[in-house]
Structure formats: structure tokens, C-alpha cells
Amino acid sequence: MDHRLNEYGQPIGLPVDLPLPRPAPPHQVLQGRYAVLEPLSADHAEEFFDVFTDPAGWTYLGEETPFADRQHARDWTAGKALSRDPLFYTVMVDGRPVGFLSLLRITPQAASIEVGFIHFSPALQGTRAATEVQYLLMRHVFDDLGYRRYEWKCDALNAPSRRAALRLGFTFEGVFRQALVYKGRNRDTAWYSILDSEWPALRAAYERWLSPGNFDKDRRQRQSLGRLIGAASG
Template identity: 30%
Template sequence: MFARHLADDAELRPLEPWQAAEFAEHTDRVRKDIDDYIPWGRTVVDEATARELLQSYAVKQARDEGRIYGIWVDGVLQGGTVFRTFDVKMGVCEAGVWLGGEVRGRGLVTIAVRHMIDWAFGVRGMHRVEWYCDPRNTASAAVAKRLGMTCEGVHRQSFVLDGDRRDAQVWAVLADEWPPA
């Protein structure tokens, strides 16, 4: 297993099905912080549903179609990152994140996603990394901007969350633009 150092007290590590109990507890703890923007924040309600989500990412990873990682601070799961999609043939992947409120503002997500983008471009030869967020999620858009991504537009009413049609702002960075100046 690998771990990436994010700060003196924080690291990025794979999040796997055997960690379902910890992930379920984490989701309960941060639900109020992620509920507005993270769909699984509403569906992961116990160890079984946590295992189901983590297993879906294990299957994606086995197929080379996605991955999920956790961010641990002082040994406690506080958030994470995903390659929600990972299409090697097209050279395009989508990165996503979530983080509990008590550890926000430290740059952990930005550092973690930098590691992911470095790996996607440098190791896997991807061409494009995308980032989708609700335009109301200004913190997420700010991370995309710090990462040197370009806002390419908005997919209007492109997904439904709790019966509410939501817009998705599209950000991206290309391999030849990375690392940002």
C-alpha cells in the first residue's frame, strides 16, 4: 500500500472495501459538510452502503476506470479524492473531492489532487483531467483554479440531486498545460 504525504499530520492513501466501517463513520461525521454537493453523502448510511460504494470503486480500479483515496489527518479519515471516471483509451479522467469542515482551509485537497494529476499525466499518459462542480460550490471552483484548470463552461441542469436539477461547472487541464506556471 502507498501513502502520499500531504502535511506533517496528513496523508493520502487508497480507500478500500475493508475500510467500510471507518468510511461509514466518517460519512456520518461529515455529512453536513458534504450533503449539498456529494450525492453519496445521502446514500452511504451504514457499513453495508459504505462497503457497496467502496466496492464499486474497487471494481472500477480493477477495470482501470476509476479510483478512490482517503485523506487522513492525525490518523482520522477526514475526506478524500476520486478519479470518478478514468478512460485510458480517450486519455480523459475526472477528479473529484470531499473534505470535512474541521480540516478545510489547509490546502490538503489541492495538494492531494496535484499528486493525482501528476500521476495521471506523468505515469498513465492521460491527456486531460476534468473537474465538475456545482457553480454554487465556490470552494471547489477555487481548488480547480489553484490547480491551473480552465473553466470551460456550464452544463445547465445536467444532474439531479434530491429532486433538484443542478448545473455542473466544467473545469479542465491538459497535459501540455501541466504543471501550471
């Protein structure tokens, strides 16, 4: 039962036994086995300019890029480094910046937060590190900060993003029609979420998937994340 009745016989939500508001996320390093999340810095601009060269990679992001030149990259990165919502992290692999993502729509009063503005270079896409950084942020949000809800939203036409959300264990909640206008075009927004009650099973699945024993000498997975999530959730 997901509700109770008040003194008038009306259904109302269950009480929330959680001190609110929750803490705002600190901008700190999150260390993984295969990758590190660092607070995005202007120092990462040169590498960003070198790895984000494909215009198609920016289609569903809310800004007109890629960078026109290195100064543009430096100005853009310096501005993002100052932002606190979105709160940007750089993905570091072997000491090099290879992507970025952010926590945004940070709502401590409701213990809700979104992951978004995700852009991974071709060298990062499809790797263990790409999955691990998603796990690092989830673990930080649920275990360190005690949030109740973790959101993923994307353009409903962005099929790779929608597939990624499902692979990562998010639950599809629906499409908000004509939710935004960006780059002069309509955006219907697909919504996904993970709740704190779902996190323990997901965390166990991620940790099994990320274990070195789940990969052969060529870094090919032995068990898929989807299979492990299904087994843990079932």
C-alpha cells in the same frame, strides 16, 4: 496556431504525437509529505462514519447520505472499494482516514480523466494536506500515466467547488445547462480542465507552495498557491 489545413483547405486538429490508449490508472498508494492517498478500503468505514456527520457536506454529492448507521457506512464503503470507475482513494493523515476522492470518466483512448466525488472532513478542509492530495493525483495522471487532459466538474451552484477549481489552477470552460438530474433536481454543470501543456508550470508552483519553507511555525502559508501559479504561468 491550434489547427492545420487538410488537402481540401479545411481546418483540422493538430496531430497527436502520443501512444494511445494510455494506461488505466492502477489502484496504488500515492505518498506525499503531509498526506497519503490509499486505495479506498472497507477498513476505512468506521472512521468515515465518525468524520462525515454533517448533512450539508453531502449536498452536492450524488448520493443520499450521511450514513444512517455504522452498517450503512460499511456497506457503502465496501461497494466503493470495488469500483474501478470511479476509482476511489482515501486521504490518510497521521494514519487516519479523513476524506476521499476519485478518478472517474477514465478515457484512455483520449488520454482524458476527471477528478471528482471529493469529500473532505472538517479536519482536512483548508489544510496543506488537502491541497497536496490534489497535487498527488495530478502528478500521477500527467507524469506517471501520460494523460493529456485532467477535468474538474461540479454543480454550477456549488460555489466552494468552483473556487477550489480556480485556486488549484484549472481553467473554466463553461456551463453545460441541464446536464444532469440528481436527487430529483436539475444540475447545470460547470466544466474546468488542466492540459498536459499547462502541467509543468503548475507542477513547479505546487512544489514551491508545498515546500516546508513556505509555511511558518503555525503552518500559515508565506505565499499563496494562486500567486505562485500566476507567476509560473505568466
